[in-house]
Amino acid sequence: MNQNPKSNSKLLVGLGNPDREYQKTRHNLGFQIIDYLAEQLNLSWQKEKFKGLYATGIYRQQKIILLKPLTYMNNSGECVRNFVNYWKISLENILIIYDDLSLSLGTFRYRQQGSSGGHNGVKSIIECLGTQKFPRLKVGIGSSKEILWKDWVLQKxxxxxxxxxxxxxxxxxxxxLKWVGTE
Known part of the structure; x- marks a missing residue:
């Protein structure tokens, strides 16, 4: 008998940086999306654990956990790994939401697995989970030929x-919410 059964909870992680100076920057789009989702579900960010701000709720009988790692983008994996281990969440029930330079502004793309594509937050998660096999939603922020990508992502x-x-x-x-509702 398995003493540590996996939870069927869904963990939705928005990536970003916690300081006020990063609010509304392209690199904080994951935070912006997860904040909007929390608002639509009437969930409040009042809990902090494992260097992450989280909210829990139920959507159509499905337990969900929304998470904003407060470890800064490059160390997001530490927080995500701790939540996955604590809540015993299966990798297929994790969704990482983050900004992507290669997609046009306002477009998004779902992938069930894959490399980091150069995104340091995703790279950290891959390193800390020891796998690339987790779902992610990449949301386009576009790019600029005149501005270095490191500067572009930190602009508002x-x-x-x-x-x-x-x-x-x-x-x-x-x-x-459709993703949350899938089994």
């Missing part, structure tokens, strides 16, 4: 970009 969205992101948030939340 301009007004037109912010409107585009705001416009796609309901679609993203619908997609996320």
């Amino acid at each position: 969205f301009n007004e037109a970009e912010a409107k585009e992101i705001k416009k796609i948030l309901p679609e993203l939340v619908d997609w996320l």
Whole structure:
């Protein structure tokens, strides 16, 4: 008999950086999306554990955990690993939500597994979980030929970009809730 059965909880992780200076930057899009999801589900960020801010709730009889690692982007894996181990969550029930330079602004792409694609937060998660086999949702922030990518991701969205992101948030939340509802 298995003494440590896996939970069927779904863990949705938005990647970002915790300091105020990073709010509304392209690299914090994961935080922005997970915040919007929490708002739509009337969940509040009042719990901190394993260097992460989290909220729990039930959606259509499915327990969900929303997580924002507070370890900064490059060390996101530490927090994610601790949550996975503590809650005994199966890798297929984890969804990492993050910004992606290779996708046009406002587009998104789901992958069941894969490399980090150069994203340091995902790289940290792969290293800490010891596998690339976990779902992720990449959300496009576009790129610039004039600005180095390291500087681009830390810039705030301009007004037109912010409107585009705001416009796609309901679609993203619908997609996320469909993902939560799958077995």
